[in-house]
Amino acid sequence: MxxxxxxxxxxxxxxxxxxxxxxxxxxxxxxxxNPSGSIKDRIAKYMVEKAEADGKLKPGDTIIENSSGNTALGLAIVCRQKGYKLKIVIRDTTSKEKLQMLEVLGVDVIKVDAKIPPEEKYSYNNLAQSLSENDKSLFYIDQHNNLNNNETYYExxxxxxxxxxxxxxxxxxxxxxxxxxxxxxxxxxxxxxxxxxxxxxxxxxxxxxxxxxxxxxxxxxxxxxxxxxxxxxxxxxxxxxxxxxxxxxxxxxxxxxxxxxxxxxxxxxxxxxxxxxxxxxxxxxxxxxxxxxxxxxxxxxxxxxxxxxxxxxxxxxxx
Ligand SMILES: Cc1ncc(COP(=O)(O)O)c(C=O)c1O
Structure with a gap:
């Protein structure tokens, strides 16, 4: 196992x-x-494996996602196991413990000011997507709009x-x-x-x-x-x-x-x-x-x- x-x-x-x-x-x-400590390990594994099956990801690629911390940690263990790099956009108000764990796992963390209005380009909500649009080497998981997230739990x-x-x-x-x-x-x-x-x-x-x-x-x-x-x-x-x-x-x-x-x-x-x-x-x-x-x-x-x-x-x- x-x-x-x-x-x-x-x-x-x-x-x-x-x-x-x-x-x-x-x-x-x-x-x-769950092994990284949250429900989000489920989607991290399922969504990455879906993207692999759809030919959207190959070993060595970089995954990007915005997360309140738990999806980030789930993705971190999946990426360590599968050989992907990981960039995470996270609010600066996220708990210290989650940030420390991401550091231990060697994740590239981009902290954003939680006070930036959600509709702005550089907000927590939009930054990961904007970065992935400008850099084709980044694969955006998009847990907030990707229905493979919901399918994970249906399955x-x-x-x-x-x-x-x-x-x-x-x-x-x-x-x-x-x-x-x-x-x-x-x-x-x-x-x-x-x-x-x-x-x-x-x-x-x-x-x-x-x-x-x-x-x-x-x-x-x-x-x-x-x-x-x-x-x-x-x-x-x-x-x-x-x-x-x-x-x-x-x-x-x-x-x-x-x-x-x-x-x-x-x-x-x-x-x-x-x-x-x-x-x-x-x-x-x-x-x-x-x-x-x-x-x-x-x-x-x-x-x-x-x-x-x-x-x-x-x-x-x-x-
Ligand atoms: C601590 C915690 N509780 C609940 C949830 C909600 O899960 P879902 O995104 O499936 O609605 C999350 C999601 O990030 C979470 O981190």
């Missing part, structure tokens, strides 16, 4: 402690158990959840970064059982919630949860699969990530905190027996200097 063959087939665990006051059972996929995460729950699932609850994981899995699960409901979690400051509720695109605002929410509509965010959405604040997401550590012994990232908050809110609202599945996309080890550091939390007014 090689490293890339260890991607996927993550455990699905029941969260019995944190859910003791609700009637529903809550389960979560421990996606931080892997969705079937895993279905098999691990032996079809006993009523709700899938998760945040939307690119949306690949939620919507790829949603497509598979709804094909198996159209009654399964898909609940999207969105940070306050992102545009998805308002767009889903009113069809309007509101102005985005800065928030701290990494990996979910967006300033634009993107192709991979297939909101048509969503049955309902729940909004979450940074304070709630980070507070619930800490509760997850205290109550279940699971040290997960801020988007996992957002997801467990959403799953429990849903469980309280429905107030009936149901099987709710959520995802823990990455580990809390990536946020020891932020979410799990009271000094930082106080400085940013989050506790």
């Amino acid at each position: 090689n490293l890339l063959q260890t991607i996927g087939n993550t455990p699905l665990v029941e969260l019995t402690h944190i859910s003791k006051n609700v009637k529903a059972r809550i389960f979560s996929k421990l996606e931080f158990m 892997t995460l969705g079937p895993e959840v279905w098999q691990q729950r032996e079809g006993k699932i009523d709700y899938l609850v998760a945040g939307i970064g690119t949306g690949g994981s939620l919507f790829g899995s949603a497509k598979y699960l709804k094909e198996k059982n159209p009654k399964i409901k898909i609940i999207g979690i969105d940070p306050i400051g992102s545009i998805f919630y308002d767009y889903f509720k009113s069809g309007k695109i509101v102005e985005s605002k800065r928030y701290f949860i990494e990996g979910i929410g967006d300033e634009f509509l993107i192709k991979t965010a297939q909101l048509e699969y969503i049955d309902d959405m729940i909004q979450v604040t940074d304070k709630k997401a980070f507070g619930w990530a800490k509760k997850l550590a205290f109550e279940e012994g699971i040290i997960a990232g801020g988007s996992s905190g957002a997801n467990i908050y959403g799953a429990l809110k849903l469980a309280k609202e429905i107030d009936e027996e149901a099987n709710i599945v959520t995802l823990f996309p990455d580990s809390g080890f990536r946020y020891l200097s932020s979410i799990y550091n009271d000094k930082w939390m106080r400085k940013e007014n989050l506790i």
